[in-house]
Amino acid sequence: MTRTGSRTTGRPTLAEVARLSGVSPITVSRALRGVATVAPELVAKVKAAAAELGYVANPAARALASAQSQSVVVLIPSLSNQLFVETLDAIHDVLRPRGLDVLIGNYRYDAAIEESLIRNYLACQPRGLLLTGLERSDAARQMLDASRVPRVHMMELDSHDDAVCVGFSQQDAGYAAARHLLQRGRRRIGFIAAQLDPRVLQRAEGFRRALGEAGLHDARLELMVPQPSSIALGGELFSQLLARHGDVDGIFFCNDDLAHGAIFQAQRQGVRVPEQVAMVGFNDLPASAHMVPRLTSIRTPLAAVGQQAAQALLDLLDGKGRQKATRDLGFELMMRESS
Amino acid sequence: MTRTGSRTTGRPTLAEVARLSGVSPITVSRALRGVATVAPELVAKVKAAAAELGYVANPAARALASAQSQSVVVLIPSLSNQLFVETLDAIHDVLRPRGLDVLIGNYRYDAAIEESLIRNYLACQPRGLLLTGLERSDAARQMLDASRVPRVHMMELDSHDDAVCVGFSQQDAGYAAARHLLQRGRRRIGFIAAQLDPRVLQRAEGFRRALGEAGLHDARLELMVPQPSSIALGGELFSQLLARHGDVDGIFFCNDDLAHGAIFQAQRQGVRVPEQVAMVGFNDLPASAHMVPRLTSIRTPLAAVGQQAAQALLDLLDGKGRQKATRDLGFELMMRESS
DNA sequence: CTGAAAGCGCTTACAG
DNA sequence: CTGAAAGCGCTTACAG
Numbered sequence: 001m002t003r004t005g006s007r008t009t010g011r012p013t014l015a016e017v018a019r020l021s022g023v024s025p026i027t028v029s030r031a032l033r034g035v036a037t038v039a040p041e042l043v044a045k046v047k048a049a050a051a052e053l054g055y056v057a058n059p060a061a062r063a064l065a066s067a068q069s070q071s072v073v074v075l076i077p078s079l080s081n082q083l084f085v086e087t088l089d090a091i092h093d094v095l096r097p098r099g100l101d102v103l104i105g106n107y108r109y110d111a112a113i114e115e116s117l118i119r120n121y122l123a124c125q126p127r128g129l130l131l132t133g134l135e136r137s138d139a140a141r142q143m144l145d146a147s148r149v150p151r152v153h154m155m156e157l158d159s160h161d162d163a164v165c166v167g168f169s170q171q172d173a174g175y176a177a178a179r180h181l182l183q184r185g186r187r188r189i190g191f192i193a194a195q196l197d198p199r200v201l202q203r204a205e206g207f208r209r210a211l212g213e214a215g216l217h218d219a220r221l222e223l224m225v226p227q228p229s230s231i232a233l234g235g236e237l238f239s240q241l242l243a244r245h246g247d248v249d250g251i252f253f254c255n256d257d258l259a260h261g262a263i264f265q266a267q268r269q270g271v272r273v274p275e276q277v278a279m280v281g282f283n284d285l286p287a288s289a290h291m292v293p294r295l296t297s298i299r300t301p302l303a304a305v306g307q308q309a310a311q312a313l314l315d316l317l318d319g320k321g322r323q324k325a326t327r328d329l330g331f332e333l334m335m336r337e338s339s
Numbered sequence: 340m341t342r343t344g345s346r347t348t349g350r351p352t353l354a355e356v357a358r359l360s361g362v363s364p365i366t367v368s369r370a371l372r373g374v375a376t377v378a379p380e381l382v383a384k385v386k387a388a389a390a391e392l393g394y395v396a397n398p399a400a401r402a403l404a405s406a407q408s409q410s411v412v413v414l415i416p417s418l419s420n421q422l423f424v425e426t427l428d429a430i431h432d433v434l435r436p437r438g439l440d441v442l443i444g445n446y447r448y449d450a451a452i453e454e455s456l457i458r459n460y461l462a463c464q465p466r467g468l469l470l471t472g473l474e475r476s477d478a479a480r481q482m483l484d485a486s487r488v489p490r491v492h493m494m495e496l497d498s499h500d501d502a503v504c505v506g507f508s509q510q511d512a513g514y515a516a517a518r519h520l521l522q523r524g525r526r527r528i529g530f531i532a533a534q535l536d537p538r539v540l541q542r543a544e545g546f547r548r549a550l551g552e553a554g555l556h557d558a559r560l561e562l563m564v565p566q567p568s569s570i571a572l573g574g575e576l577f578s579q580l581l582a583r584h585g586d587v588d589g590i591f592f593c594n595d596d597l598a599h600g601a602i603f604q605a606q607r608q609g610v611r612v613p614e615q616v617a618m619v620g621f622n623d624l625p626a627s628a629h630m631v632p633r634l635t636s637i638r639t640p641l642a643a644v645g646q647q648a649a650q651a652l653l654d655l656l657d658g659k660g661r662q663k664a665t666r667d668l669g670f671e672l673m674m675r676e677s678s
Numbered sequence: 679c680t681g682a683a684a685g686c687g688c689t690t691a692c693a694g
Numbered sequence: 695c696t697g698a699a700a701g702c703g704c705t706t707a708c709a710g
Contacts, residue, residue: 007690009406009464013703024681029705037679056462060408061703063399064686067348071440079428082421089418089445101410101463103440106428123395124440125348231629260626267631287599287626290570292606346706352687363697368689376695400687403702 012053021049032057063125071101072313073121074130077109077197081229083283083302084132087154090306091130098314100127109197109228115140122147128313130154134163135198150316154309155199158326164316165326166309170199173298173331174206177252177280180296182214184339186250186278190221192237192262193254194229200254203282207252221245229254234261242271249277250339256281256288256297263291263338278339293337301329351392360388371396402464410440411652412460413469416448416536420568422622422641423471426493429645430469437653439466448536448567454479461486467652469493473502474537489655493648494538497665503655504665505648509538512637512670513545516591516619519635521553523678525589525617529560531576531601532593533568539593542621546591560584568593573600581610588616589678595620595627595636602630602677617678632676640668 017032018025023042031038031046038046049055063069072095076084088104095102105121107114115137121129122143129144129151136144144151155167181189191207193200204224211217223237234257241248253259259281266273273279273293281288284299308327356371357364362381370377370385377385388394402408411434415423431441444460446453454476460468461482468483468490483490494506520528530546532539543563550556562576573596580587592598598620605612612618612632620627623638647666 007404007406007702009702011464014705015703025703026682026705027680030680033705039679042680058403058703059463060399060402061686062705064397064403064688065346065703065705067346067686067705069399079424082424085418085421085424092443092445096459101440101442104431104443106431120435124398125350231626235629257625261629264629264631286596287570290574290600290603292603346686348686353689354687364687365689365698366696369696372689378695381696397687400702401689403704404687404689406689406702 009058011058012055014055014057017046017049017053017055020053021045067125069101069125069127070099071103071124071126072128072130072310073103073105073124073126075105075107075114075117075121076132077107077114078228079104079106082285086302087306087309090303091310094307094310094314109195111137111140115143118143122149125149128152128317130309130313133198134158134165150313152309152313152316154305156202157328162325164312166305166312166329167327168301168305168329168331169206170202171206171209173282173300174203174252175210176206176331176333177203177282177298178207178210180333180335181250181252181278181280181339182210182216184250184274184278187216188218188221188245188247189216189250189252190223190241190245190248191252191254192234192241192258193222193224194227194233194237194258195255196224196226203254221248229257231257231261231264234258235265236261238262238265239269242269242277251277251279253279253281256283256285256295259295259297259338260285260287260291263293263295267292274337274339280339284334289334289336291338296336296339297334299332299334301331304329348397350397351394353394353396356385356388356392356394359392360384406464408440408464408466409438410442410463410465411467411469411649412442412444412463412465414444414446414453414456414460415471416446416453417567418443418445421624422639425641426645426648429642430649433646433649433653448534450476450479454482457482461488464488467491467656469648469652472537473497473504489652491648491652491655493644495541496667501664503651505644505651505668506666507640507644507668507670508545509541510545510548512621512639513542513591514549515545515670515672516542516621516637517546517549519672519674520589520591520617520619520678521549521555523589523613523617526555527557527560527584527586528555528589528591529562529580529584529587530591530593531573531580531597532561532563533566533572533576533597534594535563535565542593560587568596570596570600570603573597574604575600577601577604578608581608581616590616590618592618592620595622595624595634598634598636598677599624599626599630602632602634606631613676613678619678623673628673628675630677635675635678636673638671638673640670643668 014025018028031043105117118140133156153163153165158165223241281295281297284297288295288297353364357367370382444456457479472495492502492504497504562580620634620636623636627634627636
């Protein structure tokens with residue numbers, strides 16, 4: 001069943017390609033890697049020989065000789081969230097064609113798990129890292145700095161230090177959501193949030209800034225719980241908020257799944273949306289455009305973040321420096337029936 | 340920025356651990372891998388030295404010397420589908436603690452992409468493969484057989500040959516869904532399906548078998564389109580089916596997202612569910628239990644498939660053979676308001 | 679522009 | 695139970 005014991009893989013090697021094409025192994029290595037210093041006719045001969053033998057370089061040997069692996073590690077806080085799936089897909093699309101393996105670490109919004117993933121993955125000498133956000137444990141930060149592995153931060157923009165970031169301003173997005181409700185004439189605006197990861201808290205800041213400017217901020221209308229975000233939780237929190245504050249006329253949800261749960265719950269309770277309560281969600285998940293009523297939401301550039309972050313990492317690897325260190329990809333308010 | 344040029348990684352090596360613990364490198368290697376033939380006191384000494392130096396084996400060197408990588412490749416047809424995300428997560432949970440890297444290939448329901456992923460990933464000499472279903476291109480099949488890399492097939496059960504499979508009977512699940520609608524007294528039962536991958540077609544077979552047995556099969560009530568499954572598509576197909584066949588009183592959807600779209604559309608059109616049309620979905624996506632009305636659905640063991648498939652692969656790698664070659668994990672009908 | 683030599687950091691295969 | 699030697703298949707660093 002499982003071959004064991006043999007030292008070789010049985011696949012053609014560089015040396016065999018060299019023999020067949022009548023050059024030295026190192027020339028084959030250079031020709032195949034596209035190193036400029038090889039004569040065009042030799043390159044052609046080598047490529048023909050490689051094709052004939054079906055040669056593919058052994059990644060382990062390459063990694064060992066060059067002290068560089070071919071893997072990039074992506075650390076995300078959740079996979080169930082659906083959010084990061086689009087991002088991951090885009091990352092794969094950019095990195096795979098460059099021959100890089102993508103290793104995914106899901107730390108489930110747990111800093112200790114993230115730290116342990118960093119520790120373990122760093123042992124594989126990844127070429128680069130794609131991290132979510134800027135906040136992590138001190139130990140994790142130290143390991144990252146010590147490793148000197150190039151990295152790009154996704155989803156947030158950098159405020160103070162010089163990290164390479166690809167994302168958008170979570171705070172501005174929260175601000176935009178609240179401004180929209182204000183412009184719709186809402187005055188008793190609530191905020192329902194779960195998970196409470198750094199990005200959710202940034203959205204909360206933006207929300208407060210907008211309401212504060214309008215002189216309408218009321219902390220009692222904020223319902224923030226640390227549990228994972230879900231449809232069920234959204235329904236529950238909606239009921240709670242309305243039971244406590246019957247005059248609430250608008251709600252910003254930190255994630256669409258909470259808003260979906262609230263829309264279902266509102267229908268069950270006979271609360272009219274948007275007439276009695278207007279709703280704005282976040283992330284514009286696929287279902288949002290189809291809900292009854294259709295959910296107004298902040299569309300976030302999830303795929304673009306993955307694509308650009310991967311590209312930014314490639315730029316770092318290619319030594320193209322970090323001219324445009326931070327890339328703000330923005331967001332878009334999708335106005336629909338719920339507000 | 341990016342270190343280039345240095346041959347070494349700068350990390351502690353086996354040789355340094357050997358020096359510190361006063362034994363030979365090979366003994367360190369054996370002690371750390373848990374090979375039985377090392378004296379307990381030496382093992383302790385070696386482990387202490389390794390811990391002191393912060394030694395972690397270089398995976399590339401290990402892979403090169405042993406002609407075996409530490410990676411397992413998982414090929415799935417979709418990432419956006421949310422279905423496979425749970426499965427992937429479970430696979431990670433089983434394989435990572437064993438020191439295996441999980442490489443994900445998303446072939447987007449495209450046999451040509453799958454073939455190319457197989458070609459490329461096989462070059463990395465993965466320890467094992469986790470594949471979705473049993474159907475693929477001839478070229479892909481040949482490469483897989485030639486590679487002799489152990490593999491496990493997920494989501495479907497094997498009918499004829501001797502593949503190791505972990506999943507459930509898609510056909511029986513389709514049969515169960517149709518039987519349920521029949522038992523609810525429905526007589527004009529439609530089938531709405533998209534994507535039309537092999538598993539969807541197996542569900543269709545089960546659906547037809549049930550209706551055929553009841554003498555109620557009417558091919559005109561089957562609406563099957565090759566486009567990707569989505570909420571929007573579900574709404575459209577539902578409208579179409581009802582426009583053509585106003586007497587339809589029950590519908591089985593090959594995937595929950597189609598049913599979600601239909602429920603939203605029914606509400607917009609004023610079609611009452613389940614009074615006028617009963618609905619049954621498939622996969623029991625998170626939203627299904629919360630829709631208005633709550634959607635009856637076939638719950639499939641997505642996480643369990645990942646967990647057990649990964650375990651089955653480990654068994655193959657450990658040479659534990661394939662005693663229980665096929666594992667049927669079953670499914671469950673979640674009865675709710677929509678039927 | 680091309681190559682001979684050495685080496686990356688492990689494990690295999692063989693002794694003892 | 696332990697080890698000296700050789701080798702895995704590449705690339706680096708140095709010549710020419």
